[in-house]
Amino acid sequence: MGSTFQWDSLDFENMPEEFQAWLDETASRFRDEFAALDIAIWHEYEQAKEMSDKELGLSPNFKYKGSVFMLRNNKDIGPSIWKLIKPRKEVIHAKTIDA
Numbered sequence: 001m002g003s004t005f006q007w008d009s010l011d012f013e014n015m016p017e018e019f020q021a022w023l024d025e026t027a028s029r030f031r032d033e034f035a036a037l038d039i040a041i042w043h044e045y046e047q048a049k050e051m052s053d054k055e056l057g058l059s060p061n062f063k064y065k066g067s068v069f070m071l072r073n074n075k076d077i078g079p080s081i082w083k084l085i086k087p088r089k090e091v092i093h094a095k096t097i098d099a
Helices: 017-047 053-058 065-072 078-085
Strands: none
Touching: 017 065, 017 078, 053 065, 065 078
């Protein structure tokens, strides 16, 4: 609706060719997830237009209250959307094999 995804600003110039398909697929998935969240947040913003800040804050019917408040204050919600879709660091615990 109005937020922009900053994926295009990342530099993948030195990416090996064998990773290009994975990179394209990953970028597409992030763009789709970003767009879906952007639409959902703007929808909630429209639903909350007639509500006071207090009513919005106390309402259990809004999943993205923080982002709705940001929009009410003319803030860019792009970075907060990225935080929602950004991959989490996975910690893999490996067993040590005694030889």
